[in-house]
Amino acid sequence: MKRSQFIRKSLLATGTIAGGALTAMAGNSRQDGKPFNLNYGPHQGLFEHHAGKNIIDEIQFAYDRGFRSIEDNGFSGRPVAEQERIGATLAKLGMAMGVFVLDKGGNGANTLAAGKPEHVDIFLKGCRQAVELAKRSGGKFTTVVPGDFERRLPMDIQTANVIEALRRGAEILEPHGIVMVLEPLSDTPDLFLRTASQTYLICKGVNSPSCKILYDVYHMQRNEGDLLANIDRCWDEIAYFQVGDNPGRKEPTTGEINYRNLFRHIYDKGYRGVVGMEHGKSTAGREGEEKLIAAYREVDDFLG
Structure with a gap:
């Protein structure tokens, strides 16, 4: 038998074993640039091994792989020229800016719960x-964390102080169509805002289209669980989602949260806003970045 015929027959034989995997790989490559069904928003650093450390290059890479938004918690700390370049790049590509963090002097002791005028002034600034x-960015969502408990005050007084401060903030933002999204967190038990229902009550008290809930699935799994039911209970005040699996705060499919069911749930309820990818990667390097993208394809493709 000629060597070329032997190689061909060998490849065909092994194809009966690996053909399914090869077909799947080919299918994945064809899906690489297809927009996702939900609008997932990566942050800088998630694709740096492919795109480098320049955020403009990362935005282009994300677009080429099917993402149609970003989020940038540290946007306010960037030079104005860089902020404008980011906004222009997003506009050119037809991408959305997700959340950036509102500068209120830190998330800890500088708390709106205390009712101190100097804290409120920083927030309003x-x-x-x-x-x-x-x-500059074209974005409409800014994250607000009220700060720590003021333990010398009764809980209801703290809540009233937060509502009053947020009402004043909403008066500034509302004419511009900007929404501050309140994020309950699990990082430390000292933080005032902890649950979706507590955040819902505050949003009802502020009573403004510029004050809504940022429902971070990772934090809410840790603090309260019962995710789908709590999303339904608070649905009319939720304006934005962020995700990360638990434990570990890595990409979907790496922990205990059933993101396929959760994404189906919010998709069927009509959510088409940004889903912020506020998490790390379970695997380092280029391999980890490919694994992350594949995870989102796995939990998203069945939505279409």
Whole structure:
């Protein structure tokens, strides 16, 4: 038998074993640039091994792999020229800016729960800054964390202080169509805002289209669980989602949260906003970045 015929027959034989995997790989390559059904928003660093450390290059890479938004918690700390380049790149590609963090002087002791005028003044300054940041980025969502408990005050007084401060912030943001999204967190038990239902109550008290809930699935799994039911209970005040699996805060499919069911749930309820990818990677390097993208394809493809 000629060597070429032997190689051909060998390849055909092994194809009966590996053909399924090869077909799957070919299918994945064809899916690489297809937009996802939900609008997932990566942050800088998730694709740096493919695109490098320049955020503009990462935005282009994300677009080429099917993502149609980003989020940038640290946007306010970037030079104005870089902010404008990011906004122009997103506009050119037809991508959305997700959340950037409103500067209120830190998430800890500088708390709106205390009712201190100096804390509120810093927050209101951040709201005015957010108007300018939104103009440069095209974004409409800014994350607010009220800060720590003020344990010398009764809980209801703290809640009233937070509502009053947020009402004043909403007066600044509302004319510009900007939404501050309140994020309950699990990082430390000292933080005032902990659950979706508590955040729902505050949003009802503020009573403004510019004050809604940022439902971070990772934090809410840790703090309260019962995810789908709690999403339904708070649905009319939820304006934004972030994700990360638990434990570990890595990409979907790496932990205990059934993201396929969760994404189906919010998709069927009509959510088409940004889903912020506020998590790390379970595997380092280029391999980890490919694994992350494959995980999102796995939990998203069945939505279409």
